[in-house]
Amino acid sequence: MILVYLIGLLMGGGVLALLMGQWNNSLPKWIALCTVSTGFILLLSFWIDQSRIMNTLLPETWMMEYRHDWISTFGISFHLAIDGLSLLLLVLTFFLGILAVLCSWKEVKERIGFYHFNLLWILAGISGVFMAMDLFLFYFFWEVMLIPMYFLIGIWGSENREYAAYKFFIFTQASGLLMLLAILGIYFIHGSNTGNYTFNYFELLGSDIAPNVAFWLMLGFMVAFVVKLPIVPFHSWLPDAHSEAPTAGSLILAGLLLKTGAYGILRFVLPLFPGAAQLVAPWAMLLGVIGIIYGAILAYSQTDLKRLIAYTSVSHMGFIMLGIFAFNELALQGVVMQLVTHAISTGALFIMAGMLKERLHTRDLRLMGGLWTQMPQMGASAILLAMASLGLPGLGNFIAEFLILLGAFKANVWLTILATCGLIFSAIYSLRLIQQVFLGASKNLDPIQDFSWREITLMASLLLSIIWLGLYPQPVINTVRPTIKKLEELFLIEKEYGHILINNKRIDSLPEKNVRQVKTELVPSNTHSYVR
Amino acid sequence: MNTPIAIEIVMLLAGLLFVLGIVGVIIRKNIIFMLLSVEIMLNAAGLAFIAAGSRWAQPDGQVMFIFILAMAAAEVSVGLALILRIYHQHRSLDIDKLKEMKG
Amino acid sequence: MLGNNFIALSPLLLLAGSSVLIMLLIALKLSHRTIQFASLFLFVLAFSSLFYAHDLFSHPIEPLLIVDRFSLFIMGLIIFSGLIVNILSYIYFEEKEESPKEYYVLLFLCTLGACVLAVSKHFISLFLGLEILTVGLYGLIAYLRARHYNIEAGIKYLILAAFSSAFLLFGMALIYLQTGSMEFLTIGQSLHSLTSLPPLFLTGLGLMLVGIGFKLAVVPFHMWTADIYQGAPTPVTGFIATVSKGGVLAVLLRFFIEIDGFRFKTLMLILISIAVVSMIIGNLLALQQKNVKRILAYSSIAHLGYLLVALIPGSTMSLQSVCFYLVVYVITILTAFGILIILSTKENDADDIESYKGLFWKHPLLACIFSVALLSLAGIPLTAGFVGKFLILAANLQAGFWLTAFVLVISSVIGLYYYLRIISKMFSGRGGVLLKEKRAYPIFYLISVIVLLTLTLFIILFGTYPSGLMYFVAYFQFK
Amino acid sequence: MDIFFYITAFVTLFSTIMVITRHNPVHALLYLVISLLSLSVIFFLLGAPFVALLEIIIYAGAIMVLFIFVIMLLNLGKETAAQEKAWLKPTVWIGPVILSTILLAELFYLIITAQPPSYNLQTVDSKAVAISLFTPYLIGVELAAMLLMAGVVGAAHIGQQKKTVLHRFLKEEEPQ
Amino acid sequence: MMDHLLWLIPAFPLVGFILLALWGKHLSRFWTAIIGAGSVSLSAILTLFIGLNFLSSTPADGHYSQTLWTWFEVATFIPKITLYLDALSLVFVFVITFIGALIHIYSVAFMAADKDYARFFACMNLFVVSMLLLVLADNLLLLYLGWEGVGLCSYLLIGFWYENPSNGYAARKAFIITRIGDTAMAIGLFVLFYQFGTLSIPDILALTPTTWHEGATITTVTALLLLAGGVGKSAQLPLQTWLPDAMAGPSPVSALIHAATMVTAGVYLVARMHVIFQLSPIAQMVVAGIGAATLLIAGFSALTQYDIKRVLAYSTISQIGYMFLALGLGAWTAAIFHFMIHAFFKALLFLAAGAVIEALNHEHNMFRMGGLKSKLPVIFWTFLVGSASLAALPIISAGFYSKDQILWYAWASEHGNTTLWLIALFGAFLTAVYTTRMLLLTFWGDAKTAVSHYPSKLMTIPLAILAFFSLFAGFIELPHNFGHLTLFSDLLHQVLPETILKAGIHGELLFQLLAMLVTFGGIYMAYILWYRKPQLTEKLKQSAPLIHLYRFWFSGWGFDQVYQVLLVKPVVFIASINKNDVIDKFYQGIAILMVRLNRALSFTQSGSLRWYIIGLVVGAILILSIQVIL
Secondary structure, three states: OHHHHHHHHHHHHHHHHHHHHOOOOOHHHHHHHHHHHHHHHHHHHHHHHHHHHHHHOOOOOEEEEEEEEEEHHHOEEEEEEEEHHHHHHHHHHHHHHHHHHHHOOOOOOOOHHHHHHHHHHHHHHHHHHHHEOEHHHHHHHHHHOHHHHHHHHHHHOOOOHHHHHHHHHHHHHHHHHHHHHHHHHHHHHHHHHHOOOOOEHHHHHOOOOOHHHHHHHHHHHHHHHHHHOOOOOOOOHHHHHHHHOOHHHHHHHHHHHHHHHHHHHHHHHHHHOHHHHHHHHHHHHHHHHHHHHHHHHHHHHOOEHHHHHHHHHHHHHHHHHHHHOOOOHHHHHHHHHHHHHHHHHHHHHHHHHHHHHHHHOOOEHHHOOOHHHOOHHHHHHHHHHHHHHOOOOOOHHHHHHHHHHHHHHHHOHHHHHHHHHHHHHHHHHHHHHHHHHOOOOOOOOOOOOOOOHHHHHHHHHHHHHHHHHHHOOHHHHHHHHHHHHHHHHHHHHHHHHHHHHHHOOOOOHHHHHHHHHHHHHOOOOOOOOOOO | OOOOOOHHHHHHHHHHHHHHHHHHHHHOOEHHHHHHHHHHHHHHHHHHHHHHHHHHOOOHHHHHHHHHHHHHHHHHHHHHHHHHHHHHHHOOOEHHHOOOOOO | OHHHHHHHHHHHHHHHHHHHHHHHHHHOOOOHHHHHHHHHHHHHHHHHHHHHHOOOOOEEEOOOEEEOHHHHHHHHHHHHHHHHHHHHHHHHHOOOOOOOHHHHHHHHHHHHHHHHHHHEOEHHHHHHHHHHHHHHHHHHHOOOOOOHHHHHHHHHHHHHHHHHHHHHHHHHHHHHHHHOOOEHHHHHHHHOOOOOOOHHHHHHHHHHHHHHHHHHOOOOOOOHHHHHHHHOOHHHHHHHHHHHHHHHHHHHHHHHHHHOHHHOHHHHHHHHHHHHHHHHHHHHHHOOOOEHHHHHHHHHHHHHHHHHHHHOOOOHHHHHHHHHHHHHHHHHHHHHHHHHHHHOOOOOOOOEHHHHOOHHHHOHHHHHHHHHHHHHHHOOOOOHHHHHHHHHHHHHHHOOOHHHHHHHHHHHHHHHHHHHHHHHHHHOOOOOOOOOOOOOOHHHHHHHHHHHHHHHHHHHHHHHOOHHHHHHHHHOOOO | OHHHHHHHHHHHHHHHHHHHHOOOHHHHHHHHHHHHHHHHHHHHHOOOHHHHHHHHHHHHHHHHHHHHHHHHHHOOOHHHHHHHHHHOOHHHHHHHHHHHHHHHHHHHHHHHHHOOOOOOOOOOOHHHHHHHHHOOOHHHHHHHHHHHHHHHHHHHHHHOOOOOOOOHHHHHHOOO | OHHHHOOHHHHHHHHHHHHHHHHHHHOOHHHHHHHHHHHHHHHHHHHHHHHHHHHHOOOOOOOEEEEEEEOOOEOOEOOEEEEEEOHHHHHHHHHHHHHHHHHHHHHHHHOOOOOOHHHHHHHHHHHHHHHHHHHHEOEHHHHHHHHHHHHHHHHHHHOOOOOOHHHHHHHHHHHHHHHHHHHHHHHHHHHHHHHHOOOEHHHHHHHHHHHOOOOOHHHHHHHHHHHHHHHHHOOOOOOOOHHHHHHHOOHHHHHHHHHHOHHHHHHHHHHHOHHHHHOOHHHHHHHHHHHHHHHHHHHHHHHHOOEHHHHHHHHHHHHHHHHHHHHHHOOHHHHHHHHHHHHHHHHHHHHHHHHHHHHOOOOOEHHHOOOHHHHOHHHHHHHHHHHHHHOOOOOOOHHHHHHHHHHHHHHHEOOOOHHHHHHHHHHHHHHHHHHHHHHHHHHOOOOOOOOOOOOOHHHHHHHHHHHHHHHHHHHHEOOOOOOOOEHHHHHHOOOOOOOOEOOOOOOHHHHHHHHHHHHHHHHHHHHHHHHHOHHHHHHHHHOHHHHHHHHHHHOOOOHHHHHHHHHHHHHHHHHHHOOOOHHHHHHHHHHHHHHHHHHHHHHHOOOOHHHHHHHHHHHHHHHHHHHHHO
């Protein structure tokens, strides 16, 4: 039930902020802040509660579940559940949510109520995506987060906002609809096989799909997620969206929206279509590597600060793709780490870009330079973030990237070596960023404020988390371990017997049984009920 | 008493008339001519109904024709009223002058 | 028996009677307001008579009409649309130069025609219903007869409609020649044993499709749509988009089911091509359009394409999805046109997209309503349009029509652009041409807004909790 | 009998062609009347005497008179004829004619390949028509009444001459 | 018991860093200096304490180790934050903390006028932390943390005076080039992990001999990958080009990072992972080859520089080349010994050079110096000591002992051969030449620039201490024909294997004499060329081939230019032509296509009724055509 409350809280808070926005300009901010903080505290306490159990015994994969019939004619239910992965991403969502509210505290001066309405609804949509265990519901939330995001970019963005908003919306919508087709495909195939027409994720897990059909269905899912991630060559919406969005928009885009893509692959593509995923794995990894290098080179050539950061996201998301399709625990844990750390580090970079824009009224790198003199605090934070983004050990991103590469190395040596070379490029663009903005001769003679207290709090929380994740990431790893373990097991079996299934000549009864067994193990056998 | 007229021939006649009506509608400039041509088409359709009705020796074809007649009357009355309006507004019945909306 | 006939026909009788009654009221020189209220009352009466007629299960009135659940459903939809258009008409016509009274007579007649279409099971009633609707529409479209656009649209519609009627008639004649009957069921029975359609029948059907296609405004019979939508008074445009298309689609559906047209490859091929081309071309046409009414016209072409796609599998689910989508479409399009009506001024209809600039900051409520309607048309979740599209896709995939589903997806992505364009205009910066709300008629303004708000709530309700409507649609399913 | 039919058919076609090619509206209208009259003969030959009569009375009579009335009212004469003359050049009509020929060819092809069965021609007299019109199709008649009403109301509204026009396009037309 | 104090060694400077980073702005200079230099000094004292303890009662397993916490635990990969102190790391820790402390103290005075005082010490402290972690790491991942950490600090400190973009450029260059090596090293770590299932250094070293065959490809590949990391960090061929540019940083930075400690991380790595290298003769040969080539190339370049710090930079490259040579020869202890001695004298030289530069108001050009012998006596004498050690002045300088060992092994060890020995010998000659040249140009001759200020006590005392070590540190390890003292190698042999000599090699004394001769020859030649007969140099400069050669050497053998053309330019070019993302063009193309289609279709909506009717007819024709065709 707490899950429903979380979404309800955000949506309700949004509406309240919208209404209050008519009366008072600062009320919506406070409402939004309180709403998100409440959710955050709620989740955090639950997480801490859970982690105590986690340390002692291998917990159930599924921690909480809520189910209510929705459209019963189609077997659609309002079905939410969380496991470690979801929980982690939810915590991240609310954490960044708070920051998003804070970082737009001064930036947004117009239509504050509506702004916060959108902000909270995006968060609600994202939370929903992370919790939905019904494919229809998932798709529903998947789309719900788009519209407020569209408004956020389209209304509060900078000069070229409308173009960016369209592009964002059309890209994601197009790919989303293809996913809808795939969802329907699996729904009917499962239904006609078993007679049980349902969108329930757990029931669909065990379904048998002919390999060639599975391949196409998987592609349908993949397109949506890959566009969201985004992976080259589906990335071109991202630089525009990121650079035109307001700070909070960029933060949420980079920090959360992109993560839904990775989450989707982990949650749906791999468990639903293990065989097909195996089949495309080399290509997916190749795309990942291309993304890493292509994104990095593009990032290097940008002159727009936010565009530069956006392309670094493209590069970093390549690692995620690489890691996911390596199918082993190391890489998958790395992927999860990357989700979290990239969210924080790139989010922080965007916040910083927003602060710079507030002060300098430009995002053009060529107009910046030598800002260290006036803003040493920001400069230091920027260096730390740049280091995070180039994967300096001791910061969270390093662990993520290292684990991914380590895992991927097992799966594909040459691609991993190429990907590792991406680390060099990441150094090149990160240092260029620092050089252009903070070092060199000062080009701006007007006095510029360094961090205010609000900004210090914002930054400090992000920087501390990134350092914490770099030095002691175990809580994160523990939280998602059961989920990742199950995924890995699935692939071990699939790998062993997969070729038999793929060639489909003669399906040995024993291995098939094994596969199904593992698949069904992903289903909660005895869900803890934490419903209070 | 009657030798049957081949039904194909009648239908072909109806088809010819129908197509002539179409040609008329397309090539004429004056709205009145277009209306006239539409009447030809409706007549052709009526002929087809009559032929079909007589093929089955049923009155239904004729009934249908009567309704077509009614429709033609109603339509012509509104159409002519519109023509009057157009003439008032444009001082001409040139259909090519009625192109204000496009795109 | 006769009593039952009366009960079954009560909606039609009431509508016909209403038109006469209104004429009498006009003769008594009553005010616009009185007539508006009277017609409102009469519409409500006609609508409620449906519940009365509902007790009869599948009541045929040989040989022309049949009142069954499906026709009741469609009639309900039609009368409901008529009702909404009627309410919205007041503030539109009150400030126009024409005496608005005859308008109501024609409105009733057109609604009657559409209802006849919904209940007809015979070519004669089909033809008559269609013509009542069409001839009524001639009057309605050209209603503001002093305006060039109105008259131009009127004559265009008249010539084209008569032209396409001729095709329809010729096609019917051919079918009649082939089968010896004009009743759907008998026609169906004569085809029962056949696996492929006889050429004469097919030709007739092809020619009929020209006529029907024209009324539905599907490609390649779509070209009139934009001009007529733009030229006609806005309430009438809304009426054309909903009532006229709903009625025609209903009769098409009935005809197809009775003859079981889904068996015939050629026929399906034609339908699929029409649907596919409609979706794509409709959306493409609207892409850069600057006139909102024209945009809605082009979007309606695409939506009719969607409806045809929904029809194509011919399964139970497909029919349900047609009905569901029809409801959604009607509600949504009425909402959209409602906004246009409210924002129209005495001189101008609010159809220039530039005039919507910054609407949100001036009239947030109206802008929100309009946005919801547009998003529903675009098929975005939380709105009913999404569920509708979902059902269509589901029906298609269930039957294995991947191509049509795919084209639907692609074209709706194209379509997204222009809906977003309007929305982003509304939310973009202040300024732009000032659009006035019609505060001059506070009561009717309030009523209109409340009506639109209710419709919007329905859009959202059906989008978030569609089960109710699904059951409803399934209950009123054909057969 | 056949010959009679063919002659009438020829007359019909000829006069119809004349209708669509005449420049003067009155001439065209008169040809149309001829076409309708010959068509009514064909109706008669097809065993539909009642409808043949209606064709003459209503179509050739009433409706055509309406046309003539409007043409006279608007005083369409030389001017229109000149306009049409200037317009009707081969470049204009060749395309539509080709299109229509294609359509015609397809229609012919489909109709001829259909091979409808032979039959015996029977006269369906006015009584049979009346009976079917007023028993099963009674509702149709009622509906036709509504149709006519729609036509009348529409025509009356559009056609009425009332100068209460307050429209920007027409402001110069209004002295008051 | 000492195990538990291990964490304090890096903790002191870490605390210093945190304090300075967070509150540096608000601290007075005094407190900044106290925290900055004090923390490192505390570490140094603690190191002495622990070191003595270690030496006096060496634990049975040869090391102290302390696990602080488990870094993370994924599947079987469980790297821990464990500090591990054995003899090898002890030497390094000692050098780092001790020299570090001296340099910090020196910096208190040297940087006194700088506005970013706190930032300087913060970075320096952070550097010490990272470097300590590097050498104390128990597993390769933690080592990698230190490895990258020192890279970061190097970057920050090279670019310390950030207003000048060229400093920033040098800093970036340093970071990126070392990063190339690091990347290869990371790949090496992957290989190791999949071979051994762990990254723990002791485990790997223990498992290697049993798992891998000598000369197996995997061994060589792994060794080369690790070596690549070392080559990058230690500025060896072909990744040496960053170090001369790195002299843009303040002199203490050059002393600490780019001479004494960080650049020798590669040496540490190879020594640390010596088991792997031992198993791969090819790799070992490559190490020796790289070392030999580097020392020669850098020696020539050093000969031509006029910036005093660049001379020292090239000499550093060259000296590290010697260390690599030693490593390649299997002379593990000799390499480490040379590392330690080099740390002393090179730190000394840099600090002294820094003092000179500051005294001459930031004049780097040696040709504008001169005659400082009498004006800056303390500096002169310490510099002289350092130079002597660098030039390996026989008997009295520590450098002699360490370098002589390497020369000897180049001949005598089982991997040694004549070529290597000749190169090493020639390198020694070059060293003597350029060292003497530097000395002569700086301190002898006429004064060309006035001395603006004089070094304070805080600067001279560290110099003196370092000078002491530069002279006498060599005596802990004496050749066997000359005292045969092996304190240092005994200590290290706990960790590193003994050098295996070829059978039947004699005549060590002969080689020593030869080396001495070469050194003196070098000194004399420099004396002739740059002091006695400078006109000779001028004459030589007239000849065209020589001038080209001179320029070639001066530019560091053209490596920079080659990289510029082969790597930098193409990448920048690709980046610049693709700035607007060619893939985006594809999507824009789709959008444009849609717009075109829209225009074309809008054209059909001409408003002409006739046209619409034709459309209708065409539609009918199409439908009928479908029927006719099918």
